[in-house]
Amino acid sequence: MAEAGAPLSRSPIHRALSRSNHLMGADRELVLLTGLATVILIFVVLTWFSVLLGIAIWIAVVGILRIMAKADPMMRQVYLRHIGYRPTYRPTSSPWRRY
Template identity: 80%
Template sequence: MADAVTPLATSRFHRALSRPSHLMGADRELVLMTGLATVILIFVVLTWYSALLGVAIWITVVAGLRVMAKADPMMRQVYLRYIRYRPSYRPTSAPWRRY
């Protein structure tokens, strides 16, 4: 009698566990920082011009952040890691090793 082939075990993988944390379609921290900066602009200057300028800046920046998030949802983290890289690394196995 031939051995019966059993199917592989499957389990549900919830989408919220693997998706980046976004707010309004853009990176959460950047949207909140932009909102904080525009609210500070509006309430420090307290004129109609500053309110209109603050709202215009916020709408424009959030639209740009949404385009950025659509291109790569982890672009902020990738850029922050990129700027930490050194221009060149020494050809040694450890930083404290002498040539």
């Protein structure tokens, strides 16, 4: 047993183990997917307009993803779990309620 005046033991928690996996301040997979989609847009159409549109779309979407990651770093995983559980948990007050 620890005495009343004994100091508490401390265990270090390294930041690399507790932080979310982000790239450019947003979710890594979503940033890479957005970059891939804009690169495909640019190289399929091959006009100056598509280059400017692709860059504008990428900057806008990465900005939105950064806002999303700042609000909740795990928002993508939470949303995917919510979609997966939707058939299981009905939005009703009782399991015996008629639909």
